[in-house]
Amino acid sequence: MTRSAITRPQVALRVLIEDQAVCTAADRMVTLTYAMRDAFATTEDLTAAQEAAKDAHDTFANTAAHYLRPASTHPTTGQECTR
Template sequence: MGHSETIRRDRLEAVTALAVAVSGHRRTLWKRGEAILEGGDVDLVQALRAESQATRDAVARPLVTMRVLITDAAVREAAGRMITLTYAIRESLDNAQALAAARQEAEAAHDEFVDTAARYLTTQIA
């Protein structure tokens, strides 16, 4: 495998790892919001809060990797939007309609990031 193919593979891995980590965080925030809205057990809500902190922390490493390997402004902007909208779900944990809307926005931003990264990676084929 040549150097350019190795870099392309590493970039694909970075994009994938970031998308997966953000998806995990979004899913945990959704479960936490559902538990709060359903008047869930305090221990469950606390466990989901701890889990959401862990999944948020898990976003940092793939984000750094992606930013080191991909300097393209469109990809970075899409990643930032995806992360910002996912983190914003926390502001809607006590309102069912707002929670659903925030989740939908975050999912759309996730898809936009994946599509933007795919276009970028396609242009990088040597």
């Protein structure tokens, strides 16, 4: 995967969405995705890095969904998507 494959959507998101919570969640997701490249010392390190990246992705998706959905249709915490 190339760097631009990850950063191009992130840049587009920053241009289109000004909400700080969404941008912060996107930045964290990208940072943790890149962190997987350096987590090769042990299988456990790689597994932990993968789980952190997946969790960051889920957080981003839920944060973006809250931003994009009208307030009256927000699900309760128990209704949010999880892996």
